[in-house]
Amino acid sequence: MSEPSPDQGSASPTPESMDAFFRRLGSATETLPKRLKQFAEYIAANPDKVAVSTIAELAEGAAVQPSAVMRFCQEMGFSGFSHMQKLFRANYSDKWPDYATRLEQLREHGSETPSALLAEFVDVGRSSLENLMITVDPKALQQAVDVLARAETIHLVGFRRAFPVTSYLAYAFEKMEVPAVLHSGLANMNMDHLIRPNDAVIAATFAPYTQLTLDIAAKARETGADIVAITDVVTSPLARLKAIQLLVAELDVGAFRALSASLCLAIALAVSVGAQRNGK
Amino acid sequence: MSEPSPDQGSASPTPESMDAFFRRLGSATETLPKRLKQFAEYIAANPDKVAVSTIAELAEGAAVQPSAVMRFCQEMGFSGFSHMQKLFRANYSDKWPDYATRLEQLREHGSETPSALLAEFVDVGRSSLENLMITVDPKALQQAVDVLARAETIHLVGFRRAFPVTSYLAYAFEKMEVPAVLHSGLANMNMDHLIRPNDAVIAATFAPYTQLTLDIAAKARETGADIVAITDVVTSPLARLKAIQLLVAELDVGAFRALSASLCLAIALAVSVGAQRNGK
DNA sequence: GCCATTTTAGAATAAAAATTCCAAAATCAC
């Protein structure tokens, strides 16, 4: 990566972070000429617009000329608008990508010490949790809780890597005396005939999807039961079943993921359902 | 505002909301040709990128041609990429307020919704993860990995709320082809006689401790097997068995805990053991 | 109030991006 422009004259250093940018904005705004100040105030009030607007749109919003926007960007230490916008855009969704490479390196260069590995998982887990607040749609969550609170029996379906999720749900529901059945897949016995029309199913599966989970969910849908899906992307096969989708984006480390976010979602879901059912 | 293009032929209605878009994406993804499907999956996994990227950038990220992106957009009911991006950009601001402020808002305004509860669990989970790095002693962790890497068979013991931890360990070890037995407590059958002197036991239990776990661990100790304990405090009954202790202080929300930290520790432990055993 | 300096508006230009188009490749039906 290279900085687009060599500084010129009074030039100030290019802000490298959103934080630095706003600090600079705060102090510079005093000394700026009228139109630039006007624009600075607009930016301060609408920082979310910068990443997704054109110069013309921002200029109109702030009631200044496009060229004023340009001068503002240069005044702030960027080579131009595009340069400044890059900072805003990167800041938005870039918590993820460098994790992927970091973890890959870690896997290639041997896992060093166990505590180093643990530190990585902790770090990834923390990001996953933050992301959870973004990927889970509050409306869908509320809907899921409603459906589950109404259900006669709740069926928990999820195997392999999703099994910790369903087994924890089973524990939580048991404690709250919510009637729930954990489908264990034990002895290859299929318990899908237990699912009645007034029941609901919580199906948890992540790519690569477990066929058994999909089969049970499909059967349940035929029966008329509601389905709540805990899965990773909207294109998950569970989407076809018109399931209420709760999305969890979790990073893989090799073949594994920390599951922190999934468990967190699961327990919040369970407690909400328990509260709503038990008299709340 | 006007709709840019009159429908043509098979055309589908333009999605008016993010929600409609993803529903459509979910169902359409089946019938899409190869490259378009490939792009659809990329979008499903990286929905946050659309608002702030160019066609070229997205195309590269998904490893398709720019024209494929164009065709995808039209297939989804838009006149072109710009049209689709407009939808994403309009919804962009919703996600702008970062995690921290969003959490605060939720906590201030009525905290009776499921998302508020989720926020609380997320917050607690993050703290627990932070704590994990402090409570887990690196030396003990290394020791645990050594012991488990040497063991002939690894026994996984943990019930009730600790069961998600052991079941995930079972999954991880299976994938890495490390011989491990999950003690399920099924049908009240006690499998403790399976534990041999050269084996090791991972025992997970938190207050209030499950008696069965303690019993199996005690029996294992008599046999001469090593014990690694995943537990909450040093005074845990497992301490008396001279177990290698890995401490996880998980915070409660009401009667429940998120388990984020325990799972995180478990997976780091498993991966380390797997690496050390498999030739590394 | 006049000159020097800074700032602005708006048009002109350059750069980048979106969109279209078409020949080649792949897929499908028979």
Add this chain to the structure above:
DNA sequence: GTGATTTTGGAATTTTTATTCTAAAATGGC
């Protein structure tokens, strides 16, 4: 296998957007 149909990659074109430039307006010092 053969021909018809769909899908694809890549270049050509058009549109949009960023950037530069300049004359006019505003500002400030005296």
